[in-house]
Amino acid sequence: MTTATRSRTMLTLAEVCEELSISRSTFYDWRAKRRAPRCIKLPNGDLRIRRSDLDHWLDDREDAA
Numbered sequence: 001m002t003t004a005t006r007s008r009t010m011l012t013l014a015e016v017c018e019e020l021s022i023s024r025s026t027f028y029d030w031r032a033k034r035r036a037p038r039c040i041k042l043p044n045g046d047l048r049i050r051r052s053d054l055d056h057w058l059d060d061r062e063d064a065a
Contacts, residue, residue, distance in 0.1 A: 010040070010048040019054075 011019075016037070017027055030036035037057035039047045 009051045011051060011054060013047045013049070016049050016054060 013024060013027060017024055020027075027036060031039065037049050038053045039049055041047055
């Protein structure tokens with residue numbers, strides 16, 4: 001997998017918050033309560049979320065109305 005491909009499959013916290021229309025503090029609150037999508041913590045402390053993990057997390061929350 002190339003670096004360019006990996007960067008498209010790994011989202012920053014800012015990108016996830018923007019996509020979900022939530023604040024960073026809301027994301028961190030969800031994460032503390034184990035309600036957020038799976039995250040990868042980089043050595044510098046930054047978080048990344050795999051696109052596939054976010055999509056799976058969203059699918060699990062879909063309302064079957």
